[in-house]
């Protein structure tokens with residue numbers, strides 16, 4: 001359980017963050033309904049995540065399966081079903097776990113991951129059939145964003161811009177995944193506006209493959225206004241809402 005003081009703090013932070021997103025949208029001449037707020041709850045306890053859902057925040061993000069899986073289970077046990085977004089580096093051996101709770105995966109960056117996720121989701125459907133011999137349940141469709149490495153340094157995740165189209169085509173062809181759009185983190189040392197302008201070009205390339213794949217996940221606590229100005233449809237904010245994190249291991 002959160003303390004009443006923590007709950008009030010989260011409510012205040014959430015209100016201020018929503019106002020700041022609204023102001024950035026207004027400055028960009030966009031309606032605030034264009035931008036979805038994903039609150040990244042990584043390193044914060046499940047009680048904070050539960051309080052946020054209770055305060056009307058439907059979209060929550062996590063970046064490590066080891067933390068996200070138990071948090072999602074804890075909330076589900078409380079009857080709380082946020083829309084979970086997985087935003088971190090994803091290893092192939094975690095694909096099955098992440099596919100079991102995530103509605104959105106922002107960090108699809110290689111073909112092996114597409115195949116592992118698609119396989120995990122179709123196996124989930126098979127194991128959901130009522131009895132052997134029944135038609136398998138329909139696979140759940142998970143929304144997939146291609147993470148782009150804007151500076152080409154793929155060691156921090158993301159596919160190089162040159163590999164974007166083939167990867168997006170592979171997602172579009174995977175029955176259990178919906179190609180939803182693109183995601184990026186502004187590279188260190190880059191002007192965020194330049195980074196997000198390049199991401200907008202990547203988004204246009206993906207929309208040529210599927211006109212419906214228009215989501216652009218961009219913008220963190222430090223640079224979300226620039227991301228909204230460049231067309232972001234989803235901002236991923238942690239510190240703005242939850243406060244500073246302890247240093248991560």
Ligand SMILES: *Cc1c(COP(=O)(O)O)cnc(C)c1O
Nearest residue numbers: 040063087220221236237238239
């Ligand atoms: C942690 C994280 C965020 C949120 O960052 P803040 O600076 O806390 O807003 C956004 N995206 C990804 C991929 C993250 O890992």
